[in-house]
Amino acid sequence: MKSFLYERATTTQQAVDALAKRLDAKLIAGGTNLLDLMKLEIEQPRHLIDVNSLPLSSIEPLPGGALRIGALVRNSDLAADSRIRREYPLLSQALLAGASGQIRNQATTAGNLLQRTRCYYFYDPRMPCNKRVPGSGCAALNGFNRIHAVLGASDHCIATHPSDMAVAMTALDARVETLSAAGARSFPIDQLYRPPGSTPHVETSLAQGEMITSVTLPPPPPGRQMYRKVRDRASFAFALVAVATIIDADSVAVRNARIAFGGVAPKPWRGIVAEQALLSARPSRDALEQIAEIALADARSQKHNAFKVPLAKRTLMHAIAESTRDG
Template sequence: MNPFTYERASDLQAALTLGAQSGAKYLGGGTNLVDLMRETIEHPVVVVDVTGLSCAIEEAGDGGLRIGAGVKNTAVAADRRVRDRYPLLSEAILAGASAQIRNMATVGGNLLQRTRCGYFYDDAAHCNKRAPGTGCDAIEGFNRMHAVLGASTACVATHPSDMAVALAALDAVVTVEGRHGARDIALVDFHVLPGETPHIETVLETGELITAITLPPGLTGCSIYRKVRDRASYAFALISVAAVLDVQDGVVKEARIALGGVAHKPWRANAAEAALKDGPATEAAFRAAAQTELVSAQGLRDNAFKIELAQRVITDTLVKLTALQEIR
C-alpha cells in the first residue's frame, strides 16, 4: 500500500495551493483515480478532494452554456438546456458508463480519465504510458481496441471518453486555473497525441485544475452521437461518431465531426469536414469525405477493420442526419 495524505479543498484558492504540492492529485468523483491507485498505477502523495467546487451549470454571456468541472455527468445529461440545445452531449454521456458511475463521475474527471488499454493495467506488461521507456506490448499483442489514427511507435492506446468526443464536435472550451491564473483551451487542443511521451496526455501544467467547460451558442442543423461497441451497454467504443450537420437545399453548409475509439485523443475530423463544406449532401459525398479522413489511418494485426468500420459509421451517420433534417 502506498501511503498518502487526504485534503479537502474549501475553495478554489485552497485547491490550487494544495494541488501545487509535489505528488498532489485532484480527486473528483474518483471513478478513475481510485481504480488507478488500487492498481498501483497512480501513486499520489497528496489527494486533494475538489468535490463541491465548480458545480453549477450557467448561461454564458454570449448565449452559450458554462458547465462547472465538478458537475456530475448525470446532471449534465439531464439538464434541460443541454438536452434542448446540445442533445449530442446528453446522448454521448448516456452512451457511456453505468448510471451509478455517471452519478459519481464529474465533467473534469471525465476529460482526465486514462486509457483502458489492458497492457496499461497489467504491471507484468511493457507500457510506455505507465512506465516511460519500457516499450508497448500492445503493438505486437492483442490490439483490437487500439488506435488507427495518430498513434506512434511508443503507444497505440485510445482515449476512452464518450463525453469528450461530443465536446470536440461542439467546439467546447476548457477553462483551467493555476498558479499563473486562468486560461482557456480549445477541447480539441486539450489532449495530446502520444509521440514519444505517451505518459503526457494533456496540456495541463503542474497544479492546474479544470474549472469549467464552455459550450458555444446553439447549433444550426441536426446532431447525433453514434457508438459502435461489442455489446449494447457498458462497453467502450470500437468506433464512435459525434456529428452536427446543416444541409440547405441539398448542400452541406456546415459539418462538425469527431471520432472516438480511433486515437489517443478525441479526433476532430477536419479533413472530412473540409471535404463536405459546400458540397452535395449525398451518400457518395459522405463516403468520399470519410475516406479522406481515414486515408492516413494505419491498422494493426487485430484492429485494421476499424478503418472501414469508421468510414461506414461516418457515412451512415451523415445520411441519417440528412434525412432527419428533411423531416424537420
C-alpha cells in the same frame, strides 16, 4: 494501494495551491477511475486533494448564448440538464452512452476529460507500457490490439482515449477553463490532449498545478446533432468506434458540418478536412464515400484493429445520411 495524505479543499484557490506545492499530489472528485488505478498501483499519488466541496457544480448560461459547465457537474446531471438536452443533444447522448448509471452519478465533467486509457497493457503493471513506465516499451504493438488506435498513434503508444463526453465536446468546439498559480486561462478542448509521440506518459497540456475549473460550450451550432457509439455489447462497454456529427444541410447543400470520432485515437479526433469536404459536397452516396475516405485517410492499423477503419467510415456515412435525410 500506497498510503497517501488526504486533504479536503474548500476553495478553488486552496486546491490549486495544494496541487502546485507537491509533484505527487492528485485531485480527486468522483474517483471512478483514479481509485481503480490506485488499487492497481498504476497511480500512486502520495497526496489526494478532494475537490468535491468546491463551488464548481453548476451549469450557467453565459452572455451571447454560451454555457459554462462546472468541473464538478456529475455526468448524470449534465446529461439530464434541460438546456443540454434541448440545445446540445449530442452531448447528452454521448454521456448516456458511457459507463453505467451508477458511475455517471459519481463521475464529474473534468474527471471524465482526464480519465486514463483502457488499454489492457496499461492496466497490468507487469506489462511493458510507455505510458505507465516511460521507455519500457509498448506491449500492445505485438499483443492484442483490437481496441487500439488507428489514428494519431505513435510507435511508442497506440492507446485510445476512452471518453464519449469529450468526443461530443470536441464536435461542439468546447473550451476548457483552468486555474493555476499563473492565473486563469481558456483554450480549445482539442488542445487539452497531446499527441503521444515519444512521450505518451504526458497526456495533456495542463501544467503542474493547473486545474480544470469548467468547460464552456459556444452557442449551439445549427444543424442536426448525432452521437453514434459502436460497441461489443449494448451497455457498459467502451467505444470501438464512436462518431459525433453536427450537420446543417438539406438536399441541395451542406451549410455547416462538424465531425469527431471516438475510440480510434489517443484523443477525441476531429475530422476537419472531412468537414470541409462535406461543405462543398452535395450529400450523395458517392460523396459520402469520398468524405469517409478523407476522414480516415491517415489511418494506420495494427494486427487486430484494421476493422476500425471500415467501421468508422460506415458509421460516419450512416450518421451523415441520417442527418441529411429530410423530415
